[in-house]
Amino acid sequence: MTKMIIHGGTCLSGDVTIGGAKNSTVALIPAAILADTPVQLNMVPDILDVHNLMLILKSMNVRSEFADGMLTIDPTNIVENILPSKAIKSLRASYYFMGALLGKFGEATLSFPGGDNIGPRPIDQHIKAFEALGADVTNNNGTVHIKAGKNGLHGAQIFLDLVSVGATINAILAAVKVKGSTVIRNAAKEPEIIDIVTFLNNMGAKIRGAGTDVIRIEGVEKLEAKNTHIVIPDRIEAGTYLSLAAACGDGVTVHNVIPEHLESFIAKLLEMGVDLEVNEDSIFVPKCDHFKGTEIKTMVYPGFATDLQQPITPLLLKANSRSIITDTIYPERTKHIPELSKMGANIKYRNGSIVIEHTDKLTGQEVSAGEIRAGAAAVIAGIMAEGTTTIYNADNILRGYDNIVDKLTELNADVELLNDDM
Incomplete structure (x- = not known):
């Protein structure tokens, strides 16, 4: 078992290339x-x-x-x-x-x-x-x-x-x-x-x-x-980095993307006020300071992917109004909620939906990656947060994200992996 240590508060910039799906x-x-x-x-x-x-x-x-x-x-x-x-x-x-x-x-x-x-x-x-x-x-x-x-x-x-x-x-x-x-x-x-x-x-x-x-x-x-x-690019990894770039980036280009595979996700970012520059096989995310709340309902493709509802959640914390996520595919996909709450997130599960209110700041804490995409949400929140976040059960993150530490480091994030017994 491994743990991921994130020293948050850094502003990300540069380029990241998405791996195969x-x-x-x-x-x-x-x-x-x-x-x-x-x-x-x-x-x-x-x-x-x-x-x-x-x-x-x-x-x-x-x-x-x-x-x-x-x-x-x-x-x-x-x-x-x-x-x-x-x-x-x-x-x-x-x-x-x-x-x-x-x-x-x-x-x-x-x-x-x-x-x-x-x-x-x-x-x-x-x-x-x-x-x-x-x-x-x-x-x-x-x-x-x-x-x-x-x-x-x-x-x-x-x-x-x-x-x-x-x-x-x-x-x-x-x-x-x-x-x-x-x-x-x-x-x-x-x-x-x-x-x-x-x-x-x-x-x-x-x-x-x-x-x-x-x-x-x-x-x-x-x-x-x-x-x-040749394996197609990973649309879920792409969406995760787009969320991260919007939440704490100062100009990030996500390469090796098929934008048509992300249309419902891109539509929500645009609705929130993220001024994306969508190219043939890359997407540029400029620095963003103001976000609007939105409502998301996960659906089968080409609808909003259930695998992306958790990675977008930390970004929704920055919106100036309430956001609501209803996961119609896996309603019990909520393992990220208690972990984000530990960090100060104003987030609740209510009447079958995730309700996300504006949160002024997140603070680094010890949290757990309950599964792959909950782990991705914790990574984004950890980079957004003040102080140090330790994510236990980081093996779950490594199950789904290609060379994640190297990619985050190249974007200027302060991230490392350690054996859990260290």
């Missing part, structure tokens, strides 16, 4: 085992989730090498094996091995996935998709067994009762090599899904409709990587 990468790595050749992924973020996924690959005799953003995965000698439960439970996205292994071997057995505790996140829609494809699914004391039924796997009509990124991707991974046609309706539309489909199609998959609510798949026998796949 965490939420793409954690699905691309399980997807790679479907390939019949080695695979190369570029612009892979250096985060703990990637290293934990590499441990899972190793348990299946899948070689992987990671350096300077390039991840090489060789699944040609893959073997079925019991996956390491500690690594599986360390991140939610380990559940993508369910679909990938079912598509590869016709069966999968793994512990129930872990990850951030941000409220109920059932996998019933994933199971519904697997069963539609002809699999039998059982859950024995937290271990999920998925196996092709007596008639084998087959193309199917899948209707997701709820829009789910995870279920959409898992259904794609399970169906891409299954004989026949599969149609996924009420599919999620996130950019990360388009990224996964682009990766698979470049290897020979036949998938249409990514980015819409209907995805059509014609099963193929082989997937062969011919080119290096």
Whole structure:
């Protein structure tokens, strides 16, 4: 375990470059085992989730090498094996091995996935998709067994009762090599899904409709990587740095951004009075002194992302009027509230919404990163605050933010990581 020490009150300036999307990468790595050749992924973020996924690959005799953003995965000698439960439970996205292994071997057995505790996140829609494809699914004391039924796997009509990124991707991974046609309706539309489909199609998959609510798949026998796949930029990391730059920046340029992926977030910053300069692949945030309060309701893409409601919260503390956040995706995503309150934030959870009032100043305190995005909120608040902030459980931050200490230091923040026992 590590802790992050932040000496606050500094004014940030300069340039920061966004890494590859965490939420793409954690699905691309399980997807790679479907390939019949080695695979190369570029612009892979250096985060703990990637290293934990590499441990899972190793348990299946899948070689992987990671350096300077390039991840090489060789699944040609893959073997079925019991996956390491500690690594599986360390991140939610380990559940993508369910679909990938079912598509590869016709069966999968793994512990129930872990990850951030941000409220109920059932996998019933994933199971519904697997069963539609002809699999039998059982859950024995937290271990999920998925196996092709007596008639084998087959193309199917899948209707997701709820829009789910995870279920959409898992259904794609399970169906891409299954004989026949599969149609996924009420599919999620996130950019990360388009990224996964682009990766698979470049290897020979036949998938249409990514980015819409209907995805059509014609099963193929082989997937062969011919080119290096470049991971799309991380829109959540980008939004986090945009919030930070607006809150305590004196001119910050955020590079390697796809602004179209951030339209709902950018709209809220503009509504607050942040005078952004949006370019083709970068966004400049000038020094901002006056902010207006706003109301935010998280929605499925292209709405305001649930992953960005916590990183924007410290900025809302500077607004001259009340702000209200209602998270319709994960209403229990509130672990940042008590930590920000310790620092002096005027913030409450009331009637299912987060109510944020103007706060004159924050003071450095000992706080905890309850999960990835709550940790990001604590980092921004710590840089805004007077004095020193110590963030415990900083491993949660490292799970989702690529080289965060180096990037913050280059912006003039005073940040360091220490072992928790120091």
